[in-house]
Amino acid sequence: MKDLKHKTIYGLAWNFIERFFNYFxxxxxxxxxxxxxxxxxxxxxGMLAVFISLGQLVILSGLNSALLRKKNITSKEYNxxxxxxxxxxxxxxxxxxxxxxxxxxxxxxPILKPVLIALxxxxxxxxxxxxxxxxxxxxxDFKLQAKIAFVASLLSGVLAIVLAVKxxxxxxxxxxxxxxxxxxSILVWLIIKWxxxxxxxxTTFKELYAFSKKLFLGSFIEIxxxxxxxxxxxxxxxxxxxxxxxxxxxTQELLSxxxxxxxxxxxxxxxxxxxxxxxxxxxxxxxxxxxxxITFILLLGLGAVSENFIVGLLGAQxxxxxxxxxxxxxxxxxxxxxxxxxxxxxxxxRSDYYLRLVLxxxxxxxxxxxxxxxxxxKFMIVGMITMAILSYAIxxxxxxxxxxxxVNEQLFDFLGSFIVAFLMSFIVFFIGSYLHLHxxxxxxxxxxxxxxxxxxxxxxxxxxxxxxxxxSLFILINKKM
Numbered sequence: 001m002k003d004l005k006h007k008t009i010y011g012l013a014w015n016f017i018e019r020f021f022n023y024f025x026x027x028x029x030x031x032x033x034x035x036x037x038x039x040x041x042x043x044x045x046g047m048l049a050v051f052i053s054l055g056q057l058v059i060l061s062g063l064n065s066a067l068l069r070k071k072n073i074t075s076k077e078y079n080x081x082x083x084x085x086x087x088x089x090x091x092x093x094x095x096x097x098x099x100x101x102x103x104x105x106x107x108x109x110p111i112l113k114p115v116l117i118a119l120x121x122x123x124x125x126x127x128x129x130x131x132x133x134x135x136x137x138x139x140x141d142f143k144l145q146a147k148i149a150f151v152a153s154l155l156s157g158v159l160a161i162v163l164a165v166k167x168x169x170x171x172x173x174x175x176x177x178x179x180x181x182x183x184x185s186i187l188v189w190l191i192i193k194w195x196x197x198x199x200x201x202x203t204t205f206k207e208l209y210a211f212s213k214k215l216f217l218g219s220f221i222e223i224x225x226x227x228x229x230x231x232x233x234x235x236x237x238x239x240x241x242x243x244x245x246x247x248x249x250x251t252q253e254l255l256s257x258x259x260x261x262x263x264x265x266x267x268x269x270x271x272x273x274x275x276x277x278x279x280x281x282x283x284x285x286x287x288x289x290x291x292x293x294i295t296f297i298l299l300l301g302l303g304a305v306s307e308n309f310i311v312g313l314l315g316a317q318x319x320x321x322x323x324x325x326x327x328x329x330x331x332x333x334x335x336x337x338x339x340x341x342x343x344x345x346x347x348x349x350r351s352d353y354y355l356r357l358v359l360x361x362x363x364x365x366x367x368x369x370x371x372x373x374x375x376x377x378k379f380m381i382v383g384m385i386t387m388a389i390l391s392y393a394i395x396x397x398x399x400x401x402x403x404x405x406x407v408n409e410q411l412f413d414f415l416g417s418f419i420v421a422f423l424m425s426f427i428v429f430f431i432g433s434y435l436h437l438h439x440x441x442x443x444x445x446x447x448x449x450x451x452x453x454x455x456x457x458x459x460x461x462x463x464x465x466x467x468x469x470x471x472s473l474f475i476l477i478n479k480k481m
Contacts, residue, residue, distance in 0.1 A: 023254050025150075029157035030250065033172065034314045036164040039243030045173045046246040047107050047234035048116050050227035055092045055123045057219050059085050062212030064134045065346050069211070073138060075197065080205040082131040082196040089127035096120040107234055111170065118174050126181045131196050132188035148187045156180035215346070218358035225362050225369065229380065232373040245377055247314070248324035255298045256332025280347075281403040284340065285413070286468075291336040292414050293465045296421035297454060303329040304429040305446045312439030327381040334392040337410075341395040344402050357398055361391050417465065424453045 034042070063081045067073050096116055104112035136145050160176035168175070189195075229249075233242045302309070306325045310318050345354040365387045372383035396407045428450045435442045458466030 025153035025157050027254055029153075029160060029176065031313045032161050033164055033176075034247065034318060036161070037169065037172065038240075039247070039318065040239045041170040041173065041243070042246050043234065043239030043241070043243035044109060044112065044115070044170050046230045046242045047109070047112060047239070048103075048119060049230045049246075050223065051096065051103065051116065052119050052122070053223045053227050054220070055096070055120070056126065057216070057223055058092060059088050059123060059127050060130065060216075061088075061209070062215030062219065063208055064130070065215055066208040066212040067134055068138055069346055073135075074204075076199070076201045076204045077208060078131055078135065079197040079199045080201045081134075081208065083198055083200040084205065085127040085130050086124075089124040092123050093120045109239070115170060115174055118171075119177065122178050122181050125178070125185050129181070129185040129188045132192055132194075135192075135194065144191070148184055148191070151187060152180045152183040155183050214352055214355040218355040221358050221362045225365055228366070228369055229373070229384075232370070233377060233380075236373060237377070241320075241377060244318065244321045245324055247318060247321045248328045251309075251325055252299070252302070252328040252332045255302060256295065256335040277403065281405060284344070284403055285405060288337060288340055288410070289413055289417075290465055290468055291340070293417040293421075295333060295336055296414075296417050297424065297450075299329040299332055300421045300425035301428060301450050304425040304450075305432060305443055308432055308439040308443040308446065312443050323378065324381060327378065327385065330385045331381070331388050334388055334395075337392060338395055341399050344399060348402055350402075353398065357394065361387070361394060364390065420454070420457055424450055424457075427453060 061084070063084065067077060067081060070077070097120065100113045100116045100120075103116060104110055133145065136142075156176050156179040159179045160172045163172035163175050230242065230246070233245055303326050306329075307322050310322045310325065314321070341357075342354055345357075368383045368387060369380070372380040393407075396410055400406055428446045431449050432442050432446050435445060437445070454466075457463065
């Protein structure tokens with residue numbers, strides 16, 4: 001059990017580093033591109049988000065989760081999923097090639113046709129690397145994943161900036177996404193000695209798909225909901241408004257998706273290896289406590305510095321994004337809990353529960369999405385916040401069916417972290433309101449003040465969660481040495 005705990009902390013640390021540097025470079029590149037490009041060009045890319053996201057989902061079809069829940073994965077299973085990924089990616093490319101004209105006509109922007117065709121090529125490239133990433137995740141080799149992501153983010157970012165400087169507009173964003181998946185595919189095939197085969201085993205595939213099909217359907221509905229905002233805003237309003245919403249959503253996701261993705265990448269293979277309900281519950285609680293502590297601090301902190309962040313880093317042309325961002329941070333607060341709830345269903349082999357939960361929540365959420373989108377973008381975000389709170393309540397109820405972790409226990413565990421994060425963000429916001437410096441200087445002061453407040457709290461009150469994070473860094477540094 002000690003070895004498992006050590007491995008968990010080490011895995012969390014390396015995976016956090018992978019995601020931190022990956023998103024950090026995307027963040028820096030995003031700031032530079034936001035200054036070089038207009039909100040309209042980001043809005044045009046946002047119009048295609050739902051189609052590309054659905055394409056990526058269809059290629060995976062939940063099969064990665066089906067593999068990761070297994071303690072031992074055979075060559076037949078790896079190869080079958082690999083062949084499926086490749087085959088579906090080519091079919092999707094042909095489908096988008098046929099539909100690209102109709103999709104561009106739907107929005108009324110001819111440029112979207114060649115852009116969608118180019119982005120569809122990304123699906124084929126990505127299909128060649130997916131199985132390698134699943135293998136690395138199953139083996140918990142997060143260090144190698146971190147290095148690959150670092151190189152890919154760096155090279156793709158540089159290319160996108162060069163294209164933007166030379167005036168390629170929206171194509172610089174296309175180049176960013178295409179080059180990143182291309183570099184990842186090249187690196188995994190060159191670095192990793194293991195190679196998948198091109199053999200497809202129908203019986204093996206059917207066994208995996210029996211578990212994954214409900215995960216796939218649930219995820220399909222999730223994407224229709226989450227990316228449906230982009231489709232509706234793109235159709236109802238101008239691309240510029242979608243660009244503002246896209247920037248707020250991507251900035252919020254930079255933190256919430258980073259945390260939940262980091263958490264799930266480690267927690268799912270780790271929790272799947274734990275035997276015994278008591279041990280599973282204990283580890284699950286630890287994951288959630290740590291994740292929510294970080295989530296509350298980063299997201300509420302982001303809301304507190306949003307004005308200086310947008311105006312200082314992105315420029316005055318993005319000022320309408322401020323109110324969207326201040327609201328969007330509340331949408332992402334409970335995303336890590338949702339991700340861990342779905343992990344539990346997968347671990348217990350209850351993909352039917354996952355699908356049932358998604359159907360219940362989205363049956364309520366999708367009508368809310370459509371109704372609020374026609375009123376205003378701000379009103380739509382308020383609807384998103386309402387659904388996020390309701391979704392949390394539903395998640396907690398269903399989680400208690402698998403482990404001994406009631407709603408009251410969860411609220412008690414989160415209350416301290418929320419109070420600390422709220423007080424920190426309030427002080428940080430007050431500092432920003434009081435100062436009269438350049439927005440970038442004010443932002444720096446706010447970030448330093450927020451960091452100092454959290455460190456003082458952790459050291460003075462000897463917070464267990466804070467000490468866990470320190471321990472993760474300590475183990476990682478010792479490993480490197």
